[in-house]
Amino acid sequence: DGGITQSPKYLFRKEGQNVTLSCEQNLNHDAMYWYRQDPGQGLRLIYYSQIVNDFQKGDIAEGYSVSREKKESFPLTVTSAQKNPTAFYLCASSIGLAGGPWETQYFGPGTRLLVL
Amino acid sequence: AQTVTQSQPEMSVQEAETVTLSCTYDTSESDYYLFWYKQPPSRQMILVIRQEAYKQQNATENRFSVNFQKAAKSFSLKISDSQLGDAAMYFCAYRSASGGSQGNLIFGKGTKLSVKP
Numbered sequence: 001d002g003g004i005t006q007s008p009k010y011l012f013r014k015e016g017q018n019v020t021l022s023c024e025q026n027l028n029h030d031a032m033y034w035y036r037q038d039p040g041q042g043l044r045l046i047y048y049s050q051i052v053n054d055f056q057k058g059d060i061a062e063g064y065s066v067s068r069e070k071k072e073s074f075p076l077t078v079t080s081a082q083k084n085p086t087a088f089y090l091c092a093s094s095i096g097l098a099g100g101p102w103e104t105q106y107f108g109p110g111t112r113l114l115v116l
Numbered sequence: 117a118q119t120v121t122q123s124q125p126e127m128s129v130q131e132a133e134t135v136t137l138s139c140t141y142d143t144s145e146s147d148y149y150l151f152w153y154k155q156p157p158s159r160q161m162i163l164v165i166r167q168e169a170y171k172q173q174n175a176t177e178n179r180f181s182v183n184f185q186k187a188a189k190s191f192s193l194k195i196s197d198s199q200l201g202d203a204a205m206y207f208c209a210y211r212s213a214s215g216g217s218q219g220n221l222i223f224g225k226g227t228k229l230s231v232k233p
Contacts, residue, residue, distance in 0.1 A: 042225045
């Protein structure tokens with residue numbers, strides 16, 4: 001089945017530690033996205049990537065980093081510089097970023113990050 | 117910058133009845149897309165329905181339909197014959213048709229829908 005997988009489902013971070021959230025898709029989509037969701041809030045964009053080896057900052061990129069070495073994979077690292085990392089993180093993908101009606105974003109199941 | 121507002125933090129509906137969730141948005145663009153996403157307790161975001169701004173006809177997907185009022189910048193979601201499985205957070209989202217960074221989704225804060233048996 002085609003889809004987006006995220007792992008782990010739950011992740012615990014110690015103070016000063018970097019952690020990496022995994023996102024994989026087998027939909028052959030070019031574009032991938034990372035969102036953060038806080039309680040009572042909508043989703044906010046952290047980073048997005050239109051193509052392999054290219055990515056752009058979203059609205060709240062500080063304290064996060066990403067890589068896009070493969071089309072299928074878009075891992076997100078939460079660095080120690082992110083002072084309030086506790087949140088729900090959602091990965092999404094779309095065919096591309098050209099702006100057409102087919103550019104609907106499909107989401108993975110999410111990762112819940114908690115700070116110890 | 118575009119903004120999306122959902123003025124109803126919580127809504128409740130009786131099973132088998134109809135409920136309407138409100139969404140308004142602010143934009144200076146003429147071409148864009150609007151979405152309703154559902155987030156059940158599992159927290160996975162599921163696309164419910166999509167509307168292209170250049171289409172006057174309101175989108176419909178089975179029991180879900182929208183009332184798109186472009187001049188009023190309003191995009192409400194109507195759920196008919198509500199079912200227990202409809203209970204979830206519902207998010208309204210906007211996306212520019214321009215592509216590039218403007219093509220990213222802008223979300224409202226959500227409406228929590230409860231369905232009473």
